[in-house]
Amino acid sequence: MAIYQQSPGVQVVEKDASAVTVGLSTTIGAYVGAFTNGPVMSPMLISNEGELVQVFGSPNDDTASHFFAATNFLSYTNAMWVVRTVGANSSNASVSGSALLIANYDDYVDNHSSGVTAWGQFAARYPGSKYNGLKISIADSATFATWEYNQYFTAAPGTSDFASGKGGSNDELHVIVVDALGKFTGTPGAVLEKYEFLSKASDAISYQGMSNYYVTVLGNRSQYVYWLSHDLDGTNWGSPVANTIFAVLSPVTPADLVFTISGGVDDDAVTEGAMQLGWDLFLDSQTYDISLLVTGNASETLSAYVVNNIAAVRKDCVAFTSISKTGSPIFGTSSTRIADAKAFKTFDSSYAVIDSGYKYMYDKYNDKYRWIALNADTAGLCAKVDATNDTWASPAGMTKGQIKGAVKLSWNPTQSERDQLYPAAINPIINQVGKGTILFGDKTATTKPSAFDRINVRRLFLILEKSIANSAKYQLFELNDAITRLQFVASVEPFLRDVKGRRGIQDFKVICDETNNTPQVIATNNFVGTILIRPNYSINFVTLNFTAVGPNVTFDIAAGT
Numbered sequence: 001m002a003i004y005q006q007s008p009g010v011q012v013v014e015k016d017a018s019a020v021t022v023g024l025s026t027t028i029g030a031y032v033g034a035f036t037n038g039p040v041m042s043p044m045l046i047s048n049e050g051e052l053v054q055v056f057g058s059p060n061d062d063t064a065s066h067f068f069a070a071t072n073f074l075s076y077t078n079a080m081w082v083v084r085t086v087g088a089n090s091s092n093a094s095v096s097g098s099a100l101l102i103a104n105y106d107d108y109v110d111n112h113s114s115g116v117t118a119w120g121q122f123a124a125r126y127p128g129s130k131y132n133g134l135k136i137s138i139a140d141s142a143t144f145a146t147w148e149y150n151q152y153f154t155a156a157p158g159t160s161d162f163a164s165g166k167g168g169s170n171d172e173l174h175v176i177v178v179d180a181l182g183k184f185t186g187t188p189g190a191v192l193e194k195y196e197f198l199s200k201a202s203d204a205i206s207y208q209g210m211s212n213y214y215v216t217v218l219g220n221r222s223q224y225v226y227w228l229s230h231d232l233d234g235t236n237w238g239s240p241v242a243n244t245i246f247a248v249l250s251p252v253t254p255a256d257l258v259f260t261i262s263g264g265v266d267d268d269a270v271t272e273g274a275m276q277l278g279w280d281l282f283l284d285s286q287t288y289d290i291s292l293l294v295t296g297n298a299s300e301t302l303s304a305y306v307v308n309n310i311a312a313v314r315k316d317c318v319a320f321t322s323i324s325k326t327g328s329p330i331f332g333t334s335s336t337r338i339a340d341a342k343a344f345k346t347f348d349s350s351y352a353v354i355d356s357g358y359k360y361m362y363d364k365y366n367d368k369y370r371w372i373a374l375n376a377d378t379a380g381l382c383a384k385v386d387a388t389n390d391t392w393a394s395p396a397g398m399t400k401g402q403i404k405g406a407v408k409l410s411w412n413p414t415q416s417e418r419d420q421l422y423p424a425a426i427n428p429i430i431n432q433v434g435k436g437t438i439l440f441g442d443k444t445a446t447t448k449p450s451a452f453d454r455i456n457v458r459r460l461f462l463i464l465e466k467s468i469a470n471s472a473k474y475q476l477f478e479l480n481d482a483i484t485r486l487q488f489v490a491s492v493e494p495f496l497r498d499v500k501g502r503r504g505i506q507d508f509k510v511i512c513d514e515t516n517n518t519p520q521v522i523a524t525n526n527f528v529g530t531i532l533i534r535p536n537y538s539i540n541f542v543t544l545n546f547t548a549v550g551p552n553v554t555f556d557i558a559a560g561t
Contacts, residue, residue: 027383029073029080030290030317031376032278033066034268035059037126040090042104043081043281043288048074056084057130058365062268065327068361069296069376075404076380077387081288083278086127087267093131094228095120097263101127105219108226113219115238117229121259125224129264133181134192136225137258139174140200142248147257149176152194160197162204162212167243171199173214177224180260184224192224200234201241213238225261276305285314291462292379293319297358297372299327304347307445311351316466318382318444318458319352322373323426329358329371329410337411338420345424345445350452352445353378356413356421356428359406359437371410374429377403381439382459392460392504394442394538396427401439403429409437425453442538457535460504468492468531480522485512488529496531506534 030043037057038044046052049071059067070082091099096119102108112123124131139147144156157172175195182188198204198214206212211220215227215238230237233249251257275298282288293311295303303321311319323330323344330340345354355378358371381395381403388400395401413421413428418440421428427441442455451457471491478484489512496508511530521528549558 027077027079027292027386028290029077029292029294029379029383030082030282030288031066031070031073031080031294031296032083032085032275032281033069033296034063034086034270035066035082035084036063036266036268037128037130038084039104039126040084040086041278041281042106043083046070046074046080046082047078052082056082057128059363060268060366062266064363064366064370065297065372068363068370068372069294072361072372072376072405073292073294073380073383076377077383080294081282081290083281085270085274085278087269087271087274089265090127090267091263091265092127093124093129093134093261093264095122095259095261097261099263099265102226103127108219112226112228113215115229119228120261121227121229121231122225122261123228124261124264125222125226127264127266129266130183131224131264132262133183134224134261135178135180135258136261137176137178138231138249139257140172140248141170143251143254143257144174146254147174148254149174149178149191149194152176152191153196157197160199160204160212162206163199163201163241163244166241168201168241168246169244170246170248171201171204171241171244173198173200175214175218177222193222195221199241200237200246201244202238203240272299272302272305275302276309279306279310282310283313285316291317291459292382293317294376294379295319295321295373296376297322297324297327299324300344300346302327303344307347307349307352312349315351316462317351318379318455318462320355320375320379321352321445322355322357322375322378324358324373331410334414334417338417341421341426342424345426348425348446348448350444350446350448350450350458353443353455354426354445355439355441356411356426358410359403359429360408360410361405362407369407374403374406377406378427378429378439380404382455390502390504391463392456392499392536394454394456396439396442396455396538398435398438403437403439406431406437423447451535451537454538456538460499460535461533464496464499464531464533467495468529471495472527472529475527480517480525480527482513484527485517488512488527492529492531496533503536506536508533 035056038055092102094100100119122136141158144150153174157174159169160172163171177193179185179190179192198217199212202213204212218227235247295306307319311317323341330337355374358373361372363370385393385395385400412431418428425443425445425447430440431437444458446453489510492510509532516528516530
């Protein structure tokens with residue numbers, strides 16, 4: 001600082017007093033389910049249906065309800081964290097064909113990347129039968145001339161410049177991955193991946209300054225396979241390059257250089273316990289910024305778990321569920337449907353939203369129709385209003401509540417049925433001729449009369465709480481004095497004025513002064529900001545009064561004014 005200068009001069013000191021509160025996203029969804037492909041227990045951020053197919057595969061009869069829960073949500077927006085779970089018998093294909101499960105990349109690094117000989121040289125990247133029949137082939141300087149795949153490469157492998165500079169030799173290797181049965185491309189024998197001039201040396205570096213060790217390259221870049229162990233001829237493969245003359249391949253026949261993997265098993269009979277473990281990954285709110293939890297065709301037990309153990313614990317997101325019987329649509333008479341709907345609701349929370357059932361939709365991948373829970377659509381409508389209106393807008397009604405892709409509903413509640421569902425905090429989804437399929441309610445799953453019994457108010461407070469809490473992080477380790485408190489108020493009030501101007505709230509007040517930051521609060525290293533909010537409310541009931549007025553009566557008298 002200038003006060004400590006030892007002689008006359010000018011010292012420039014820059015301070016930033018321009019902190020503002022910025023609104024955060026409330027549109028990112030989350031889903032846990034069974035899929036035919038992809039990493040297990042490793043959340044992946046998916047933006048559209050095409051990307052979902054690329055990462056997690058197209059649906060079959062066992063995975064369709066999960067697949068379409070994700071795609072239905074993504075049809076309204078463009079961001080969803082997806083977790084794949086598998087049954088206990090699921091396994092990766094390997095050269096040995098023996099049972100092996102590599103759940104995801106972290107599992108591979110922790111348990112398989114140091115070399116495992118029991119399953120042969122290579123294994124499938126992900127669990128499932130789709131990888132059975134996949135071929136991996138390798139060649140080095142001794143085998144390239146007779147290698148059946150040499151036409152796919154520009155030159156024979158030999159000794160890399162990196163190795164020769166350190167006294168090593170014969171380190172280069174080519175690797176190719178072939179879709180032998182056409183399961184991935186539709187063309188048997190199509191080349192899926194090829195890697196030129198990789199190295200057998202554990203410390204090899206490419207021209208780009210990255211690892212060129214073939215084990216590491218496959219682990220980081222391949223979409224189809226992992227390395228498990230060196231070929232039997234590779235007695236010193238994986239050694240440091242310095243002064244190492246790497247062993248070359250000496251197969252009895254060229255076919256010995258082709259490795260076919262098998263033994264991959266699909267087990268999509270995912271238990272509720274496995275689903276719950278998948279959802280537990282999202283308890284980490286620092287890593288996964290999510291706002292809309294889609295439960296899909298979930299049972300009463302799983303729905304309650306997601307509400308009570310994820311949404312209500314994080315307190316920054318809302319779980320969406322659909323009434324069902326053990327994950328299936330509710331049918332039956334009106335009286336039994338009402339009873340089943342009320343029995344499904346075993347939780348009471350403003351961090352949850354319940355809708356009235358399932359829609360019948362077309363599965364273009366298998367040319368059939370399926371019953372899919374509507375909660376993905378309900379959550380999607382919330383994400384959609386973020387883009388078309390604002391977070392605090394209701395997602396329901398003729399304008400904003402149009403459900404996509406519904407051929408018919410498992411239950412199209414009548415007015416009398418809706419009169420019983422709505423007080424129980426269950427939002428009807430109805431089909432009206434000429435108007436489409438519509439979300440016809442915007443209640444959260446709490447029956448406690450309060451502002452938080454409406455979706456728009458709950459989501460309003462989520463965006464306010466997340467945004468202001470994020471701004472408040474910058475007060476940590478500052479001095480709790482009048483200047484810091486004024487800076488906090490100055491950053492929050494413009495944000496709330498903007499929300500008010502966009503019809504999110506009626507009024508607000510921010511208190512951060514000596515009245516709530518007392519000497520005792522300051523002495524305990526605390527900082528208190530009090531934000532009072534008067535929210536706006538959505539219209540749920542419309543009353544239209546029509547009065548016939550006689551020729552001698554004025555309109556003011558007839559209206560009682």
